Amino acid sequence: MKNATNFVIVTAAIIAVLVIGKGILIPFIFAFIFWFLTREIRKTIYRIPFAKKIIPNWLSNIIVFTLIILAFGFISEIITNSIATVTSSYSEYEPNIQMIINNLNSYLHVDLIKSVKSVVGDFDYGTVLGEVANGLSGLLGDTFMIVIYALFIFLEETSFIKKMHKIFDNSDRFDQLQSLFQKVEFSITNYLRLKTYVSLLTGVLSYLVLLMVGIDSAPFWAFLIFLLNYIPSIGSLVGTAFPAIFSLIQFGEFTPFLIVLIAVGSIQVVVGNVIEPRIFGKSLNLSPLVTILALAIWGNIWGITGMILSVPITVIMIIIFSQFDKTRPIAILLSENGEIDEIGKIKKSSL
Numbered sequence: 599m600k601n602a603t604n605f606v607i608v609t610a611a612i613i614a615v616l617v618i619g620k621g622i623l624i625p626f627i628f629a630f631i632f633w634f635l636t637r638e639i640r641k642t643i644y645r646i647p648f649a650k651k652i653i654p655n656w657l658s659n660i661i662v663f664t665l666i667i668l669a670f671g672f673i674s675e676i677i678t679n680s681i682a683t684v685t686s687s688y689s690e691y692e693p694n695i696q697m698i699i700n701n702l703n704s705y706l707h708v709d710l711i712k713s714v715k716s717v718v719g720d721f722d723y724g725t726v727l728g729e730v731a732n733g734l735s736g737l738l739g740d741t742f743m744i745v746i747y748a749l750f751i752f753l754e755e756t757s758f759i760k761k762m763h764k765i766f767d768n769s770d771r772f773d774q775l776q777s778l779f780q781k782v783e784f785s786i787t788n789y790l791r792l793k794t795y796v797s798l799l800t801g802v803l804s805y806l807v808l809l810m811v812g813i814d815s816a817p818f819w820a821f822l823i824f825l826l827n828y829i830p831s832i833g834s835l836v837g838t839a840f841p842a843i844f845s846l847i848q849f850g851e852f853t854p855f856l857i858v859l860i861a862v863g864s865i866q867v868v869v870g871n872v873i874e875p876r877i878f879g880k881s882l883n884l885s886p887l888v889t890i891l892a893l894a895i896w897g898n899i900w901g902i903t904g905m906i907l908s909v910p911i912t913v914i915m916i917i918i919f920s921q922f923d924k925t926r927p928i929a930i931l932l933s934e935n936g937e938i939d940e941i942g943k944i945k946k947s948s949l
Contacts, residue, residue: 616900624907625744625747629743629746629748631790634783638787639666640658663749673821698850785914786910786913789913792877793828796873799869800823800827800869801820803865804819804862813858814848822837822841825906829908830889830908831889831890837862838862842855883935884934885931888912888932889909896908
């Protein structure tokens with residue numbers, strides 16, 4: 599009974615910290631991901647013959663850091679302008695909505711609005727679109743803090759390793775910490791790299807479809823599809839529905855809507871069910887049920903950002919839980935096949 603009470607208290611405290619401190623924690627987590635990606639790019643640079651002799655470690659960090667910041671700035675500019683265009687032009691298309699509803703009412707001989715509200719309640723596409731746009735704007739607005747956090751993580755990197763050596767005098771304990779860090783780094787960078795390839799493919803193909811149909815602000819919708827593809831399961835559905843519905847509002851006709859729905863939906867199905875499983879294989883070893891539950895939990899705690907981070911955070915939890923006897927059963931339950939030692943398994947390298 600005492601253990602159960604302690605568990606509830608600790609869980610409630612953790613959730614409270616996550617909710618109250620999300621303004622600090624979210625940029626900090628993205629900064630760590632930023633750091634992991636930079637380390638991965640740096641390793642890629644050093645795979646070039648003689649690169650390690652020509653480019654010192656500090657210079658490679660500056661080069662990679664600068665390139666990523668420039669990329670962030672470029673993407674932020676495009677997305678901010680696209681969001682402003684979409685949100686400002688939405689009101690111009692609202693008359694088309696009433697026209698579509700009237701046509702459907704006369705064709706189906708039903709009160710469409712009343713029927714829809716009886717099923718889903720009040721639903722305002724513009725409000726939902728505005729919330730998504732605000733979420734993206736907020737994420738882009740955190741870029742400055744993410745960069746600042748990442749910069750200090752870079753500055754702390756060398757001294758942190760020395761501190762860990764002093765804290766863990768026992769070489770076995772330090773080796774265990776090093777192995778844990780390597781598993782987390784490999785799992786996160788591997789997931790983000792492969793997921794980015796898949797999401798980029800989906801976004802580019804969808805952009806070509808939207809461009810051919812003539813959808814306004816096609817770069818914004820393509821980026822939204824790219825970003826939502828990081829959200830497991832429902833991300834692809836939402837990424838297809840938003841531009842399809844917007845095409846219906848923009849043109850006031852069903853033909854563009856059906857083209858976008860079928861074409862973009864087909865891209866999502868082929869990439870998500872054929873290409874992605876072949877690329878990922880069993881590298882994540884994450885239970886599908888746990889994936890959905892993590893999506894719901896982190897979505898409630900941190901919104902869209904939590905949904906995007908749900909898989910990486912859950913994988914990290916499995917890796918950490920697997921290191922301790924008391925929490926190892928939890929890690930086994932969270933995994934797909936119970937083989938938790940295979941998650942993030944890589945060849946030993948230096949921290």
